[in-house]
Amino acid sequence: GLFGRHLLPLLLRHAVESKSPPKLTIVTRNKASVVQQLPLLARHCDFIELDFRSSAEIPGECAYTHILHMASTSAEDTFLGIDHYSKYQLLLNSAVAVRKLILAGTVERVVFASSGVAYGNSASYLESDNPELNHLLPFNSLAFGKLNAEFILNSSVTSSCILSIARCFSFVSPYLPVDIHYAVGNLVRDAVFGDDITVLSDGLDIRSYQHVDDAIDWILYLLTCDSPPPILNIGSDDAISIADLAERVKAIVNPRAKVKILNKPQLGHNSRRYNYVPNISLRSEEHTSELQSQFRISY
Secondary structure: OHHHHHHHHHHHHHHHHOOOOOOEEEEEOOHHHHHHHOOOHHHHEEEEEOOOOOOOOOOOOOOOOEEEEOOOOOHHHHHOOOOHHHHHHHHHHHHHHHHHHHHOOOOOEEEEEEEHHHHEOOOOOOOOOOOEOOOOOHHHHHHHHHHHHHHHHHOOOOOOOEEEEEEEOOEEOOOOOOOOOOHHHHHHHHHHHOOEEEEOOOOOOEEOOEEHHHHHHHHHHHHHOOOOOOEEEEOOOOOEEHHHHHHHHHHHHOOOOEEEEOOOOOOOOOOOOOEEOOOOOOOOHHHHHHHHHHHHOOO
């Protein structure tokens, strides 16, 4: 996935350069695809090929100490119309599988990559908010699955295991797909290859975008810092409308392009979120300074 494309090279570099490298195990649906992107992984990592839509058990016996739980439906699967129950089932089964590893007693730290959608249609997106979701709406399958996974993992931890939940929002990356339902990817594609930058919606929805590299920094911070917060929003609070985003892409990439607002109805694979900007006040200067000292220098 998108996060894995940024995270795995860092872990690989650590495994290659460290005097006492950790043993890395990657759970994936397609080992060949992962190794094709990063061939060195085959030499330094173990692989488990597994589809959580049909299994809630990670095979083998290994004393895992740190777990990054990032399993979720891919953006491509969502765009191609994967059914809502499969989204939920993947999150349910993967959380149950990680729960079993936690209960085995060797796990010291778990970070779960949840999502801002778990808040529902929030007005503030504060970590202390209690999410409000209609669990009977199929469109809420991802959000409901994330919340269920949070509950399963949180109910599994013991005094010797720390869980942190990273509620992730919207991101940009060189690997961001430009041919599915990511607005910023589509806008950049239009600016690079065409004369028109097309906004399919009315352009009024508010978003914010963080580079995935920065998100990975925060996830690794949660994995390694002494006292991580139980829930942390990961994303940017620099809000921008989709229409204004199109104008910004135009100014940077192709000033001669024209921005067209088509005002078409949204695709039916997700519920509409008019405002999707996290509150990041919990990320205090103290946390930020610690993050910089731990990771930026080591890069």
